[in-house]
């Protein structure tokens with residue numbers, strides 16, 4: 001079951017932010033200006049002790065016990081880590097960045113041949129806009145369902161740049177392998193059998209979203225991407241080589257910037273793993289901010305179970321001390337719920353939460 005909108009929705013006019021940037025209006029249009037409380041603080045991006053953990057996959061693959069512990073701590077305390085020695089050929093990483101950039105640099109008319117229809121998440125445009133008065137993100141997105149083939153919409157796969165399709169296929173194959181490997185060690189770090197997720201997921205759903213954030217004259221007033229947690233099991237995020245620092249994750253009350261590390265990929269736990277682990281590993285809220293002079297590109301892969309599967313907290317992770325915090329549900333239904341609601345911090349996961357006096 002692929003998620004589709006059931007009602008026609010009115011979203012009003014959505015400015016293309018690259019075109020806005022070219023036109024250089026004296027002020028940022030009202031629809032992009034955030035309420036005071038939601039505006040980002042613009043501070044210098046200094047590296048600090050609050051950097052997200054770094055995991056060396058080559059050590060994990062030798063089942064280095066310390067690295068497995070390190071992974072466990074990263075998933076429990078951060079929900080985010082950067083992975084080094086991820087095994088994806090650097091040419092593959094470079095090629096996807098180049099085709100994504102080439103796509104976004106095409107004339108608007110060309111990109112609009114692949115429109116994201118209101119209320120849907122595939123194609124070129126802004127996802128997660130459901131009303132005329134909703135604030136907009138300072139971002140252009142291009143998103144495609146990749147696996148299994150039944151979620152692809154072939155009309156949305158662009159003919160330009162000419163190597164787009166082949167490059168995305170090669171990249172997605174490699175990222176899929178990486179997700180399977182990471183899930184194996186995530187299972188091991190939980191004291192579970194390495195193949196537990198692979199067995200459970202069926203033919204995993206995989207989607208890619210390319211986000212392009214042009215510079216913004218008032219980065220203090222806008223957001224590149226609204227706060228959200230990902231609906232996936234695992235997300236793999238590649239930050240453009242010369243991109244500005246823009247990804248921030250919420251740690252306690254603080255938005256912590258993710259400092260790009262050359263040749264590393266950013267991995268985060270999605271809502272689905274939070275549910276499966278009964279909240280032991282958390283999907284952490286994150287957002288993107290913009291920069292006054294510099295642009296930013298990110299290529300994001302969402303990896304999730306087949307729509308057919310029913311899931312809930314794994315029995316091994318539920319006991320008296322850790323009572324069951326989420327109900328069982330069908331993943332296709334959660335996907336539909338996710339893509340038919342605006343990005344709203346961690347609120348989307350209320351879908352699955354068992355409300356109790358102690359739950360947060």
Ligand SMILES: COC(=O)C(/C=C/C1=C(C)CCCC1(C)C)=C/O[C@H]1C=C(C)C(=O)O1
Pocket residue numbers: 003121122127143144145146151205206207208209230231232233302303304334335336338339
């Ligand atoms: C803009 O897209 C998203 O943010 C997104 C959607 C991904 C998808 C597609 C682009 C094609 C169809 C499948 C899918 C819904 C995965 C986020 O994906 C998260 C949300 C859920 C649920 C998930 O599994 O990944």
Ligand SMILES: O=C(O)CCC(=O)C(=O)O
Pocket residue numbers: 209211225230237246247286287288297298300
């Ligand atoms: O661009 C980024 O760094 C954030 C992207 C993101 O969180 C997403 O696409 O879900």
Ligand SMILES: [Fe+2]
Pocket residue numbers: 228229230235286
């Ligand atoms: Fe995200």
